[in-house]
Amino acid sequence: MPVLIYVENNGTSHQVEALNGQNLMQVALKNLIPGILGDCGGICSCATCHVFVDEPWIEKLPMMSETERFLIEGIPETQAGSRLSCQVKVQDSMDGMIVHLPKEQF
Ligand code: FES
16 A cells, blocks of 8 residues: 655645555545645546646656646646646555645645
8 A cells, every 4th residue: 555645835744545546636635635625526627636746756657648738737836746636546656655735726
């Protein structure tokens, strides 16, 4: 069971166990981690689940879809590790991954 580390914008860190097949948004909501809204329920249409994956993990994640890329382009503040957390499914290989949360979702 991989362990993920979510870091809020204020530096507060949350270390949680995740199940394979869940997405990063579901893991955050299930563990009551603030900073992710997930308004559309994970169907890739709202972008209120935006996160910044820590740099070493960026290349290890599955590629983003055209829809995810389009939605991220509409977010005011993005970084190289910007992803929509509902579109990233947990795998064992993500054990120890750090996911930063933005100051706010728009
Ligand atoms: Fe809406 Fe991720 S929850 S795009």
